[in-house]
Amino acid sequence: MSSYGGWLRGKTVKKGAASSSSVNTRSSTPHVQSTSTTIYGGGIKDPSGRVTEYFSMEDQCPVCKSDRYLNPKLRLLVSTCYHKMHVLSILLILMRVLTGVFRCESCIDRLFTLGPAPCPICSKVLRKLAFSPQTFEDLEVEKEVAIRRRLAKEFNKRLEDFDDLRDYNDYLQEVEDIAFNLINNIDVPQTEAKIQAYKAANAALTAANIQREEAYALALKEQEDFDRREREARAAQLVQEQEQERLEREREQNELISKLETSGKDAKKLVAKARLSQQKRQSARASEKSVLSGGMGFGADYAKLLKARTNKAKTSVPDEPHVPLQDDWYGYEDLYVLRPSYDDIFSEAVRKDREGIMRAGGYMVEEAWNRALRSAMAGLELEPLVGLQTEEPPLSAVDAGGDVIMA
Amino acid sequence: MSVDSPSPAPAPPKKPLYEASTQFKHWRYSQESLADVRSKLNEAAVAVIRQTFEAYEPGSSSNVSFLNANEEHLLVTFYVTRITQLCGHFRFPEEVEATAATYLKRFYLKNTVMDWHPKNVMLTALFLATKTTNNPISLEAYTHNIPNTSPSDVLDLEFLIAQSLGFEFAVWHAHRALWGICLTSALQQLPSIPPDYAKSQSSVYDTALNHVRASRLTDAEFLYTPSQIALAAFSLTAPEIAQQWLESKQTLSESSPTKIGSGVLGSIETIKSIIINAGQRPETEAVREVDRRLRLCKNPEKVVGSKAYLARKAEEEKKAEERRSRKVASTGEGVDPFGDELDQPKPSLVDYDDDDDDD
Incomplete structure (x- = not known):
């Protein structure tokens, strides 16, 4: 439903320029057509709720063979039976819908109006509503996005739901395995069974997590609203203050002039007095402002939520650092002392090399x-071996000809 | 004894770094085992080659005099000196020369000269050493400067050598240890050091380095550690300073995990005698004689163009063909690895690329 939410709200939805002008532009580069006037669900929505469709001059309906050259309003939809062949044959499962006026029937309408029917290419039984617009040029991507979107709804556990990082990582690996299987059509029935089992076992947690996610999104939205309101209020206040300031200054100016006219006091003193009062007023306003802004609260709910999240994350078991080198050798460090410098004829050239030409590579x-x-x-203390060892150093494999066997 | 604070378990004693090296683990022999390895290898090789001779020309092996282990070793030692000459020609650093010599000597602990002539192995070992010691030179530049050598001569043996070395390319060298000894002994205020020691230091080092180079012609590196060889070479040049250096290190090592015992002195003396007695170029006449005999007793399967060589090649070819056919059978014949032909012709009636651009 939300796919044409924008349309219901009266937002203007631009049709891709290509759909109307492509008659004359014969470029074969892919275009992206944007539309929301569809009864077909699915497709990938951008943030504004619109579905962006993939659109190319090479499009051709595999069923009736009409193509974009002869019929610029051709629209292709993707069925649910993504083929696992290479890209060119994936094009075969594209279906055509004619939104033009000159022909009332389209392939999808013609084939599926009377209920479920087999796909003309792979003969999998399809329904009319199972068709969705194509967003990505590569249908494999289209399929992967659809699968991941579906999985994300079910597998929404978080780090806080696990005792330690290890479990969480195992869980992520499991989810990734399921996604991989579905995308590549490996053991699909078993994988589906796995998903069902998971769904049954974790229904409560999944629901709770959905709620949590919603609450978080809500809090985020509240915070945004709050920030926006505050910004607006501040801007309004600023305008008001400026207006007030202007009025007061005018009033004082007038007062000063009238005083200068009427009273017999020293003009210089009067001007100085007026300036002083003006300064006082300004400083008073500045302090007032700082008090105001200091009192402004941060989005309280949001902060609380954030805090709860971080606190929970902290309680999880810390991850052990990985130590790549476990062996520990004795490097004869106590038997020699490295001095800062040596009178050494071999390194003389290097030591004199001020520009560091010889020190390339560190x-x-x-x-x-x-x-x-x-x-x-190193090894100064080792006694030489004596006699024949029982264990000879391993000789490399030698064949009958005395050659080392090449692997 | 208090229970509340258990003392940490004592850490296991660390192993010295040198004992982690492949040189220590796989290339350390005793005098006897080294001789044993060589003689066994020689016996096995002679038996196999004799069999090959008999297989193709019965009775032909009776009057062939095969090389014995010592003669093989003599030939290898000669080609170690050839490495030195080549390195001088190319101006390779000491590191390359020492590494190549080690590779060549190690290779012939696993292979026989009757299969692989050291002339070729030496070239490849040197080329391999330039790469493993980070002094690379292009193959063209390398072969261009050596007469009668093509890049394939060098590359053909490369994997064989690497495999024979067990891919253990890192070598601990005596010349580096010698440098270390010279660095410390120069600064130690030893009473007996003559006042002009600093000036004579370079000449002492050069003389000692020559002894280290001589040690490369011997089996010292298979029997002793590089530091011991270096100390022996140093001791041959400046015995008193070497003595004092060793004593100072012995006192230092009293409490360390690698206590330097008095047995080292014996080792040093043995190395000294090895360097003096065996560290010489083999006589050219003797080498020429061995090489002449080698031409007759080479493994016929390795001589390009011989009957045995061709037979062997044919056999290998047959095996490879068999393997290929088995592979094809296992994958299922007739399946195009890139998938079936597309049966969908390009649908467009108009070629978009062939546009006259009139709009």
Whole structure:
């Protein structure tokens, strides 16, 4: 219903320019046609509630073979039987609806008006209402979006619903597996059964989460409304203040002039006095303003909700950091001391190299020294092996010809 | 004993870094096991080649004198010296030269010269070493500077060598350890160091480095650790300083996990004698003699153009063909991997691209 909500509310919905002018523009680049005058559901809605349809000069109805060149008002809809073949054959399942005046019947009308009928291409039984406008050029994407939208309604658990991150990640993996299976038509009956089982087991939680989500969306909206109202109020107040200020200044000016005219006091003193009172008034207003703005509350409900969310997230079990290197070797560190500098003829050129040409790639002469010093100590204590070992070093596989066998 | 604060379990003693290396794990031999590996490899190779000779020309193997393990080793050692010459020609760093020599020596602990002539293996080992030590050179530039060599000569053996090395390309080198020793000994205020030591330091280093280079012609690197070889080379040059250096390290290591015992002195002395006795270029005449005999006793299956070589090639071809046909059968014949032909012709009556653009 909401797909033509915009239309009901009287919003102007622009038809894609391409639908009317494409008669003469023979470009074969894809266009995007925007429309909401459809009785067919589905399709992907943009934020304003409109469905954007995919539209291309290459379109052709696979059933009656009429194409966009001869019939610019051709409109193609997608059935529910997305094929799993390659892209070109997916085009075959496009169905045509003629919204033009010169022909009253369309393929969909002709085939499906009398109730469910088999698809002329894959002979899966279809209903008229199961057709939906195409949003994406690639029908695989269309299908994936539809499946994910469906799954998101059922699988709406959150991190707070789990004891730790591990469980949550497992759950996400499970959902992803289901989505993958449905998209690629792997074990569809089993997957559907899995979804049903999940639905039954988690009905209460799902409903609660939907409510939570709605409450959150509502709170968000309230907050936005509140912010907007506040902004408007502030703007109005500002205008009012400016007006007041202007009036007062005029009044004072007049007063001053009249005083200068009537009283015999020193003119300079009178002017100074007037200035002083003006300044006082301004500072008073500024302090008033700060009090006002300080008292303004933040969207109370929203803040509470946010806080509740973060508090809950904090109680979950912290994730263990991943340590990639677990082995711990002794690097002879106590047997040598790396000095800040050495009188070393080999690294002389590097050390004198002020521009750092030789240090490309992060070369540090200290590292080279360190390696040499460590190398001088490494294995110094090892006694040589004696005698024949029982365990010989593994020889690589050698075939009858004495060659190493190539894998 | 208080129960409320259990003392943490003592951490297991850390293993020294060198013992993590593949050099320690897979390429460390005893004097005896090294000789054993070589003689067994030689025996096996001779048996196989003799069999091959007999298979194609019965009775032909009786008057062939095969190489023994020592002669094989002599030939390999000669080609280690050729690596040094090539490295001088290309101006490769010490690292490349040492790595290539190690690769060549390790390769012939797994293979025999009667199968793979060291002349070719040496070229590939050097090329491989330039890559593994981060001193790359283009294959064209490399082969262009070596007469009678084509890129395929180098590349054909590359995988075989890498596989024989067990893909263990990292090598701990004695020359680096020598540098480390020289760095520390230069700064230690040892009483016996002559006042002009700093000046003579470079000459001491150069002499010691020559000893390290000589050690590459020996089996020292399979028997001892690089630091011990370096210390022996240093000791050959400046015995007193080496002695003091070792003593200072021994006292330092009293409490460390790798306590340097007095046995090291014995090892050092042995390495010294190895370097002096075996660290020489093999005599050219002896090598030429071995090479002449090698031409006769090469594995006939590896000699391009020979009867055995052709037979072997044909057999391999047959095997590969079999494998291919089995693969085709398993995937199901006649199925186009890219799917069936599209039976839907392009529907448009008008070619949009062929537009006269009059609108």
